[in-house]
Amino acid sequence: MADIHLESLAHSYDPAAASPEYALKPLDMTWRNGETYALLGPSGCGKSTMLNIISGLIQPSHGRVLFDGDDVTGRGTAARNIAQVFQVPVIYRSMTVRQNLAFPLVCRRRKRAEIDRRVGDVAELLGLQHVLNRPAVALTADQKQLVSLGRGLVRDDVSALLLDEPLTVIDPQLKFELRRKLKAVNQAFNITMVLVTHDQNEALTFARSIIVMNHGEIVQQGDPQTLFDNPRTEHVGYFIGSPAMNFLPAAQTTDTLAVLDGQLQVPMTSAMRGGDDLKIAFRPEHVNLGGEGYRVSARVERVWFEGLDQVLELDSGGTRFRARLDDWRGTVGDDIELRVMDRHLRVFRDGALVET
Numbered sequence: 001m002a003d004i005h006l007e008s009l010a011h012s013y014d015p016a017a018a019s020p021e022y023a024l025k026p027l028d029m030t031w032r033n034g035e036t037y038a039l040l041g042p043s044g045c046g047k048s049t050m051l052n053i054i055s056g057l058i059q060p061s062h063g064r065v066l067f068d069g070d071d072v073t074g075r076g077t078a079a080r081n082i083a084q085v086f087q088v089p090v091i092y093r094s095m096t097v098r099q100n101l102a103f104p105l106v107c108r109r110r111k112r113a114e115i116d117r118r119v120g121d122v123a124e125l126l127g128l129q130h131v132l133n134r135p136a137v138a139l140t141a142d143q144k145q146l147v148s149l150g151r152g153l154v155r156d157d158v159s160a161l162l163l164d165e166p167l168t169v170i171d172p173q174l175k176f177e178l179r180r181k182l183k184a185v186n187q188a189f190n191i192t193m194v195l196v197t198h199d200q201n202e203a204l205t206f207a208r209s210i211i212v213m214n215h216g217e218i219v220q221q222g223d224p225q226t227l228f229d230n231p232r233t234e235h236v237g238y239f240i241g242s243p244a245m246n247f248l249p250a251a252q253t254t255d256t257l258a259v260l261d262g263q264l265q266v267p268m269t270s271a272m273r274g275g276d277d278l279k280i281a282f283r284p285e286h287v288n289l290g291g292e293g294y295r296v297s298a299r300v301e302r303v304w305f306e307g308l309d310q311v312l313e314l315d316s317g318g319t320r321f322r323a324r325l326d327d328w329r330g331t332v333g334d335d336i337e338l339r340v341m342d343r344h345l346r347v348f349r350d351g352a353l354v355e356t
């Protein structure tokens with residue numbers, strides 16, 4: 001187990017090109033031992049490239065990978081003691097589940113008693129005891145994925161467990177259960193886990209630290225609450241939260257920024273001045289039917305359920321925004337009055353949060 005440090009790291013799949021494209025733009029970051037991380041971002045933003053550089057499947061075109069200060073950049077996956085689980089389960093088809101789980105320890109010539117003990121522990125943790133003697137090919141897709149995972153966990157020397165969209169093949173109802181098991185594994189073995197996903201719910205329910213990526217860059221890293229309350233860019237505001245944050249183009253006067261025909265205003269600060277693209281933003285969760293905040297009148301244009309809440313798409317003077325409410329009784333076409341909580345208003349200038 002180790003702290004993993006990426007030092008001045010960048011990666012181009014074609015570094016010799018006249019003007020190379022970078023799948024990962026220059027970055028420095030540390031992955032702390034025992035922490036749970038999620039790499040979250042749209043398709044093609046560089047998540048798998050980052051994961052494969054940590055595991056040693058890809059040599060970075062620039063920079064170094066350090067495990068507890070030791071430079072492992074030139075070493076392969078086996079030498080780094082990394083366990084990696086992919087989207088599609090990898091099982092040894094001719095073996096039983098027990099033999100699959102034992103395989104990494106057999107290869108390392110561990111003693112029979114140790115192998116039996118570790119296989120038993122992992123099978124119990126993952127709920128695979130009752131299928132240990134079955135042929136692995138006879139399992140369901142999600143059980144096979146548990147076997148892939150178990151093979152990574154059976155060793156006591158792994159530096160990190162890297163999970164590249166491993167829940168895609170899993171039945172939606174079992175995803176929750178598997179995430180719970182992964183968390184139990186993290187706690188039982190204090191093993192660093194990095195989950196790659198483009199599903200924000202998966203990221204937010206699994207990891208203590210979320211790394212949001214876009215176009216080969218880390219745009220923000222933080223715990224779920226920080227990303228929800230203070231997204232540093234519009235991209236994070238759109239990507240985290242369902243429905244996405246409301247971003248309303250603001251009109252400027254000398255002293256204020258205003259949206260919704262002046263119903264909602266914030267004082268202009270020096271950091272906001274001079275920007276072409278100024279927006280006032282707020283979460284649909286921070287719009288209520290009563291209580292404190294700016295009074296806003298709007299017409300209900302559309303309504304749909306998300307869980308027990310209703311999401312209202314509203315129009316106020318031609319500007320659309322959304323509210324997430326648990327206590328609304330009405331119909332499409334109603335004119336209603338809402339409150340937007342002032343302490344949750346954020347201002348974005350040219351796509352970036354204005355710090356206040």
Ligand SMILES: Nc1ncnc2c1ncn2[C@@H]1O[C@H](COP(=O)(O)OP(=O)(O)OP(=O)(O)O)[C@@H](O)[C@H]1O
Pocket residue numbers: 013023041042043044045046047048049050198
């Ligand atoms: N082997 C490769 N050769 C050339 N370009 C590649 C290769 N693998 C990935 N890329 C490019 O690098 C960029 C990042 O890809 P990567 O697979 O890391 O993204 P991702 O966020 O994991 O995407 P996805 O969620 O679709 O798996 C993309 O533009 C992709 O086309």
